[in-house]
Amino acid sequence: MEQGLLQLWASTGLYNLTIGQVFMIAIGGILIFLAISKGFEPLLLIPIGFGGILANIPVAAIAGPEGLLGILYHSGIESGVFPLLIFMGVGAMTDFGPLLARPSLMILGAAAQFGIFFTLFGAIAMNFIPGIEFSLADAAAIAIIGGADGPTAIYVASRLAPELLGAIAVAAYSYMALVPIIQPPIMKLLTTEKERQTKMTQLRHVGKLEKILFPLTLLLVAILLLPSATPLIGMLCFGNLLKECGVVDRLSNTAKNELINIVTIFLGLAIGSKLAADKFLTPETIGILLLGIVAFSIGTAAGVIMGKIMYRFTGGEVNPLIGAAGVSAVPMAARVANKVGLDANQHNFLLMHAMGPNVAGVIGSAVAAGVLLAIVG
């Protein structure tokens, strides 16, 4: 009996928990708390946070190669399948109409990618700090946080630096949730009151045929110029084609509802598996969290500055605020641009105008990801 009691005691969490695991379980709890009470990207932070808790339970080895989280990670993230399916679902949800109505605004979605490449440089510079040693692949995976696009970040990180995936995913989704806090000060700092009050003319109507042709065109351009971006862009275009073609609604509905929901649950839990204390609690993680916020801020600034340039060139037809939406973080960043615009002028509705740069930002970061995968991968 004593032997049995001892065996049972030796299998308790009280006996086995390490400080690091307790700390990470608390982190998981905090992510869940923020997701529920503050509405921070709950669709992903709740599964990630919960997965993080499960991954730090001793004895059970849920994140091990034979545990549920380990299996999900191996089959869905290591393989790249989950982020690509999410991208398909995103494609099936996204209306590229605003982008097609005024394509010139895509340039804002291009400028905001400066956050990615500047951060790449910053990550490498961090190597001067003793104890941190990022390879070029690590730096590229971290930099992609600046793309403000969850599946892109996960896909690139799973290819270039899987051991950093947990921190990268947490940083990416956390900062996407923090967009309403991070962006407005930068936007206000860089623009004048008059610029922020700029009203924009109504968007033209975009026909069905143009909408069908767009995903095919986009894929074609990616094939010709940057095939390494085609897994991501291809699935985005596939989902969007399912949506726009109008003859396979049952497929596009499944892609943007049940399928993306199932994959989101699995993806979140699987990312959580990378929050195991021994892998997560490293100096690198702190570096990643720091670099992530730098990436977001620089990206926002670059977008706004390009907005100011367009404001100047078009003679005041473009409100520079919508440049901030170029970082992606769909649709949060567009809403933030709208809100800051409303603060400056109560009758200034920028939401639809910001959606163009916003979805252009998704394309922009997929392109940036393609460059990184082509040269660093």
Added chain:
Amino acid sequence: MEQGLLQLWASTGLYNLTIGQVFMIAIGGILIFLAISKGFEPLLLIPIGFGGILANIPVAAIAGPEGLLGILYHSGIESGVFPLLIFMGVGAMTDFGPLLARPSLMILGAAAQFGIFFTLFGAIAMNFIPGIEFSLADAAAIAIIGGADGPTAIYVASRLAPELLGAIAVAAYSYMALVPIIQPPIMKLLTTEKERQTKMTQLRHVGKLEKILFPLTLLLVAILLLPSATPLIGMLCFGNLLKECGVVDRLSNTAKNELINIVTIFLGLAIGSKLAADKFLTPETIGILLLGIVAFSIGTAAGVIMGKIMYRFTGGEVNPLIGAAGVSAVPMAARVANKVGLDANQHNFLLMHAMGPNVAGVIGSAVAAGVLLAIVG
């Protein structure tokens, strides 16, 4: 031509069927018949029965390692993924409100687990019968039938005694279906008419915050005391958190609808693959079926007796009938308690009062499973 005819003849079922296969196909047919005409757990017994038929077809090797059922078994049950996903769905469906409203009734869900451990003892005792040889792991896997919880039984069996899984799953679901027949005589035998007529006071209202905190609390307790139970309890809590947190309804709806449906189909078929005649038709199976009914009966009795103790201690505030619901078998056992209560007193509605012990029974058997996995596994 004759050669071709012979080859075709040699590939027919008439040529290849064994007596055992014919028998097992009939068993599969009977399970389907009971499921359809008597409503015996049709969601699982129809896929299991059909899978059992498919597994006993000669030549086709559907349950073999390259057949559909074999693939489903390997990827979903051997890995533990399917029962855990089912548990997530169950969590997303379960309202722990009644349990939270009157937590003391959880003790009934604890008592009913006596069926599990008594049966463990009984299974070992069966070793005195020549021809039957159960290891401690086998006995533990069989005993869990007494938990009256399908996914828990399948998960434990897949870990401790995969070769007995078919019989254990069939026994577990069959007896769960038979709860309305097995339980009432025991309940009536152990209680007096006066006890059965006991009315219970209305449950207090349980707030949203308490409901959100419960799955997290439960998981925390499991982490501290019994990490080996956390795969099961963790997924139950995860599903329940998705439901209660209120910010990820699209995930909880998918978890409790499409995802659990898909997994149920696959799980049932995969279990069916273990009904292949050569593995199923053994003396052990008969032992398992016998032990299963013992487990259910003892569990019911233990729950009712604990109910009588609570009746005594609370001065007649607890109706002992709801103790029978402590075996789990959600929500069937709670309905049975309600029905037997109504038989004694037409105005005695016990359903909601029985739901507390009922879901407590799920937790109780998951805890019992954790003990078995920790010590025997």
Added chain:
Amino acid sequence: MEQGLLQLWASTGLYNLTIGQVFMIAIGGILIFLAISKGFEPLLLIPIGFGGILANIPVAAIAGPEGLLGILYHSGIESGVFPLLIFMGVGAMTDFGPLLARPSLMILGAAAQFGIFFTLFGAIAMNFIPGIEFSLADAAAIAIIGGADGPTAIYVASRLAPELLGAIAVAAYSYMALVPIIQPPIMKLLTTEKERQTKMTQLRHVGKLEKILFPLTLLLVAILLLPSATPLIGMLCFGNLLKECGVVDRLSNTAKNELINIVTIFLGLAIGSKLAADKFLTPETIGILLLGIVAFSIGTAAGVIMGKIMYRFTGGEVNPLIGAAGVSAVPMAARVANKVGLDANQHNFLLMHAMGPNVAGVIGSAVAAGVLLAIVG
């Protein structure tokens, strides 16, 4: 910098695309165009066409063993899982009522399978053409196109001639889409105006019990006589039993909606992976496309001729046009029979009468597939 530019240039599609890949990307585009603008089996041809484009992108290796399409192909088609799940969904959608109401019409669904076996002979005869070399397994896989049933064709091809799967799947779905163009001339050529005007008596009502018993009966016959057909027929019967039994509607709804949609997306993309230029652009593909149309035409003719025989034997009670529906291609072929019937007589509604042979054709081709798998496999 020059080195980086060169590396980037060397990773572009412009640098890497082969003529064959360009050609196949165009083919993918044409399939998508036909699916969208002409409504040719869009549910499958859009995913297949898009998958074909993705598979021909250089550098990205999306159809390679570690790319998304390669993973989907390996796990879903090589294993046989996807076509079997599709068959389950088809079973959950199919109403066998019209077939049960007038079972004698099943003979039309038998006759139309002549297309399969005649094509098998034709494929072997093609070996006389230099450069083409079909084994018996190849010929059988090609012949099954004549079954006019997508999942059956894919399942058989994945078992007997995986290297021909792409061409076979494209041929099967393309010709199924072309049924309204291929069949009417043949039907009109072989029938007289008077025959086509034949009205048929209303179908008797079929009870619930008969509908429940049918899938079980069908499976039993397949087990006894042709077990090699039971993976296909078994899943068809399973899906149909879920539908008809009436007690597991949540499972049958999932099987015929979300699950079949998810699998359709994956299956289409995975088939597309077999459209990679180096595998697809061979003389064999042209042979397969030719044989496919022969198979369809012969199958249609055989069905109509059997219809004429029944017309004679029943004294004009059977309209020979419904024989054409015996090829399967559910429900397209039945609609074509209805339309040709309406052309001959404005008040002649053959749709429900043609549904019997139509679904019998599904069973018939599954049986034919079983024979091929048993003898050639």
Added chain:
Amino acid sequence: MDIEQLMMQSLQLLGLGMGAVFIILTLLICIIWAVSKIVPEEQPDVIPVPSDRLSKPGHQHIAAIQAAIHKYRKSR
């Protein structure tokens, strides 16, 4: 294997295959026919034909509307 041999095999398959298809489907016809004789005939669910031509928008709506009108008529 030379082509002639293959052709012989494929001819043989033609015979065996069509034979199997016809045998199995004919057997099914017989069984279905037999089952339909054994199984007690079931009355089709008679859908009550509403005399009111307005029934399209759903019975509940109509019921609600009629109730409302009835109430109104009485309340005057």
Added chain:
Amino acid sequence: MDIEQLMMQSLQLLGLGMGAVFIILTLLICIIWAVSKIVPEEQPDVIPVPSDRLSKPGHQHIAAIQAAIHKYRKSR
């Protein structure tokens, strides 16, 4: 391992297992009870009881119907 030994082990498991189950569930009872005391009580959402007995078909329908009748009444 002989049967006696196994039986001893299973008896021991009975004790340990039921002990663990009771300890854990009792602990949960205490925690739930404590939480319910700490958490501020929440008023159940009061569902307004419609005075109109016709409410079954859904409020919107009724609203539409009443509006229609009202309009008709006025239009006369």
Added chain:
Amino acid sequence: MDIEQLMMQSLQLLGLGMGAVFIILTLLICIIWAVSKIVPEEQPDVIPVPSDRLSKPGHQHIAAIQAAIHKYRKSR
């Protein structure tokens, strides 16, 4: 590889990457613009504005209600 070399490489990536992003997105702008010129303009689906302010609960309901009232009015 020493840090200086890495920094050179990352600077180079900055140039190449931003270059690629701008080239590809600019190309897309041109193509989208060209396509929008080529594709025949499509009239947006004009949603008929109902003159009736009651239209919220759905046209079918209204239709049913109006029909019911019409019938009632006639039946008097």
